[in-house]
Amino acid sequence: MARGIGQYIVIRGLMIIPTILILYTIVFIFLRILPGNPVLAVVGTKNISPEQLQHLMKMLHGDFGVTLAFPMGKPVVEYLKLRFPATLELTIFGFTVSVLLGLLTGTIAATKKGTKIDTGMRLYSIIAYTLFIPWFGMMLQYVFGIHFHVLPTSGRIDPGIELQRITGLYVLDSILTGNWEAFASAIRHIILPATTLGIVLSGAYTRLVRNNMVDVLSQDFIRSYYARGVRDWKVTWYALKNAFIPVVTLMGLQFAILLGGAVLTETTFNWPGMGTFIVDRIDYRDYNAIQGAVVFFAFFVGLISLIVDIVYALLDPRVKY
Structure with missing residues (x-):
């Protein structure tokens, strides 16, 4: 079995390489299609000789390189080291909120199947999943930051x-x-952005957990637990563990989405992470910084996907190595 899982991990890990190369190529092509020149975007209307322009346009080194916009010449890696932890921290807290809310509401809905509580939980999942992050974030900012003055609305x-x-x-x-x-x-600073992300993404967990638990609760081994007099909360816990395998896959996908899609939340809350960094670099056509950030994201998302595949293979014996 060890040899099988080892081979499985190696194959899944090697699949990350072509994914990154394909993504890098696509980003490279699209950035060159966009109108504008990164150097001209920086110097604006300033007079610059053809020799100076040519020198600046040679600042591409085949790696992450240096920034082409202010401050010019700063290694992109330094920006990644500075900005990525902010995005990762927001992702971790937002992810935690979404999972806890989803598990709670999904479990309640499943155990109260067919009741008004079940209907309410399902309605919550639909509303939460359709919320527009900037609007919802600004509503939370107004209520808790401006009206009640209990939480900050921006920064870390x-x-x-x-x-x-x-x-x-x-x-x-x-x-x-x-x-x-x-x-x-x-x-205090992370509560509002993490809550915004968490609530919006919790709807998917609510529906998935609810549907899987309803299926598990109808199986024979659950009825045998009740027949033996096992307490309700223990039966619910056993059912949740059996319904958790499909949720693991969604957790990995959601974490990856949070990492790559935090632009709206970071912009709304002025959170100095990778999302706001990429938006800022796009304005300047900073090819080096954009490509470096995208490739870094691709590698990290690929790593998360690999971890999810391994966990899924360990939890579900039906997975073939």
Whole structure:
């Protein structure tokens, strides 16, 4: 079995390489099709000699390279190191909220099948999944930030609070350094954007968990538990564990979507992550930065997909290696 799972992991891992190469090629072509020139976008209407223009246009090195927009000449890798932890932190918290809400509402709906509570949970899943992130985020900003003044509406931490960067994840760094003032500030800042993402994405979990649990609860082994007098909450827990395998796949896909699709949330909450970085670089036609960010995302999403495949193979014995 070890040899089978090992071969399975190697094959799945190698599939990441052509995926990244294909994506990189597509991004490269589309960026060159777009009108405009990255150098001219930076210098604007300033007079520049043909020799200087040619020199600037040779700043492509075949790797992530350096930025072509302000500040010019800064390695793209440095931006990735600075911005990616912010997106990852938002993704982790948003993902956690979505999974917990989805499992809770889906389980309640399944155990109350055919009742008004079940109808309410299903209605919640539809509304949550159709919410427009910028609108929903701004509503939360207005209610909790402007009206009640209980939560900040932008940024990652209060101005003036110093925090030693270790991982770039402010909540984790504040714990590692024992900076509880920074910890409280980082938690307060991430609540609204994480809640926005979490609620919107929880609808898919609600419906999937509900449908799978309804199927599991109708099986013979569940009826045998009830016949033996097993407590309701234990039966529900057993049913949830058996209904969890398809949810694992969705969890991996949602995490990848959160990583690559946090642009709207980051823009709404002025969150300094990869989403706002890519949007900013697109305005300047910064080929190097855009390609570097997309390839980095592709590699990370491929890694997440590999982990999901491995977990799925370990949980479900029907998967063939």
